[in-house]
Amino acid sequence: MLWAWRASGGENSVRLLRALVPLPILDPRILPEPGLTALIDWSSPILHADLDAFYASVEVLNNPALQGRPVIVGGTSGRGVVTSASYEARRYGVHSAMPTARARRLCPNGIFVAPSFPAYIAKSREVEALFDSFSVAVEPLALDEAFLDLRRARRLWRDPATAAEALKDRVLRSTGLVLSVGVAPNKFLAKVASRLAKPDGVLVVRAGAVEDFLHPLPIGHLWGVGKQTAVVLQRLGLRTIGDVACCPALLLERALGSHGAALARLASGHDDRDVVPDQAAKSVGAEETFEEDLAEDTQMLGALLRLSDRVASRLRAQGISGHTITVKVRLSSFDTFSRSRTLKSEVDGATGIYGVARELLVKFLEDKPPSRRRIRLLGVSVSNLSQWPASDQMVFDQQPEWGAAELALDRIRRRFGEDALGFGALLDDG
Ligand SMILES: [Mg+2]
Known part of the structure; x- marks a missing residue:
């Protein structure tokens, strides 16, 4: 059964995407016929929108000579850490939170730039305004990511996947930044999906296919699983999220306390937290x-x-x-x-x-x-x-x-x- 589809950007993949969607595809210029609305799936109304390599992308926009080069944003002193790396730099194994010195060894021809936060904040505001034009319920998590609850906007879009594609398109055309979007029944699943959609993708998790999507993933995709928790879970023989879901709740609680109970809920795909707008528009x-x-x-x-x-x-x-x-x-x-x-x-x-x-x-x-x-x-x-x-x-x-x-x-x-x-x-x- 097809549980999700993925677009990795570009015209070819959009065509691929259309071929995979298990619903009749309507030209978005044509309003749905009343009889067709029953086929349109609103079971996944939560979006997690996350800009790809945000700081590095803003540096490239502000200096087009950097386009296509391995750009690494971070403390340029010897002891700094990488805060963002372009996808060209990631190919060398460079990633955020890595010590700059190590990034220099991995990617000797990398272009290291000091972060320019005022530029990031200005760009983030532009993107946030676009998010706000899509939903009244936008919960920003960081300068480059936010949750959007589309349930109030369901009369305006054929389905959440169409809205996600439109949001990506709007952000790219207005700001030059590339967005990846996870579309899912709840916040946790949307966040997992956006991470897997990167770079430049949309990934939809339908309500009827949550376990097919979630259970094969490694435990590192669960929220709140850092290095220490991972060690505890591995000691219990748990490698995938599906393993955690099948593990008796009592065993998890004994090993991890209340955190264990929370992980068990997430592992079965449950997350009932609402999207809480930062500040309602006045x-x-x-x-x-x-x-x-x-x-x-x-x-x-x-x-x-x-x-x-x-x-x-x-x-x-x-x-x-x-x-x-x-x-x-x-x-x-x-x-x-x-x-x-x-x-x-x-x-x-x-x-x-x-x-x-x-x-x-x-x-x-x-x-x-x-x-x-x-x-x-x-x-x-x-x-x-x-x-x-x-x-x-x-x-x-x-x-x-x-x-x-x-x-x-x-x-x-x-x-x-x-x-x-x-x-x-x-x-x-x-
Ligand atoms: Mg990001």
């Missing part, structure tokens, strides 16, 4: 600075509608809605104002956001003399955010026709870019 917004200041009402309202639509699309992409709508206005004098209104019911649709934003802007402008009615920048944001209810039906049922139409727009935008489609017809609406 607002979702969009703004635009105009090449020429806007003076006509129709221009201003047109811009406001575009911005409302963009914000609505971002809210839906994260499975959230909000109660407070804020309009930001910068006049040609550079004076900047903001006006907000909080609604009793939450809103996530372009029409709802636009309706309130328009009232706020009209009221703001009504007592301004014509000389003060020239707008340099407009912004719309929604705050006071909450997640959709688990069924996520409620939000759509309020305005069912807009829900469906806007979701279709989201899918098309994801494929062809944010400005591919807009609400042009709405401009005459009021």
Whole structure:
């Protein structure tokens, strides 16, 4: 039985990947037929996304002369350790945490560079913003890795594997960095899968195939198994995760205490920890600075509608809605104002956001003399955010026709870019 598939990047492997997936393959440009949604597998909604050789890759991006060379980032003094090595350097056996002196012996022609953390942090923020645009539940683990829970975004993607491919693609195109992704029913399995997917791959573990995936792996893949624990397990004759799963829990507990019980749970693929977002987004917004200041009402309202639509699309992409709508206005004098209104019911649709934003802007402008009615920048944001209810039906049922139409727009935008489609017809609406 096919338990997982792997893409190792490049067009050929994507073709291979498509040949292996045991589900009907839809062109991602075509929305699934209602009858097909039952075949689409959402049993593995947790992603572990991990950038490949992150520090070394940022060094290569910042100095293209390093492309294809064995780059080793680490303490350049005699006593330092390697913090990151490009895949070219790994071929010589160099890896993170290795003393630099040893790395020099293994790879005498390696290019050793001192770490430049401000550059890594800046790049990490760019990547994190992309993660945030895929899910409201993102738990960063380090500068180069995070868990994403896609359960709130399931109306937007055919399945989690498609979302993982899209995330990889988006990260590469926006930042030049290569991402590997593990897709699994829980955090532990997703993390194991991303490690095996490297470099430049996606590995999916389906819920019905967890043991086939996990049990042949060596015990080193279990979380919390360091050198000491490995020695204890080996003394018990346990070599693979499957061995640990079959070992009586009592024996493990006797050898390792409560740690043993935790290992037994992981070895059978169980991990019920939630993806815990680092910090919930406080607002979702969009703004635009105009090449020429806007003076006509129709221009201003047109811009406001575009911005409302963009914000609505971002809210839906994260499975959230909000109660407070804020309009930001910068006049040609550079004076900047903001006006907000909080609604009793939450809103996530372009029409709802636009309706309130328009009232706020009209009221703001009504007592301004014509000389003060020239707008340099407009912004719309929604705050006071909450997640959709688990069924996520409620939000759509309020305005069912807009829900469906806007979701279709989201899918098309994801494929062809944010400005591919807009609400042009709405401009005459009021
Ligand atoms: Mg990494």
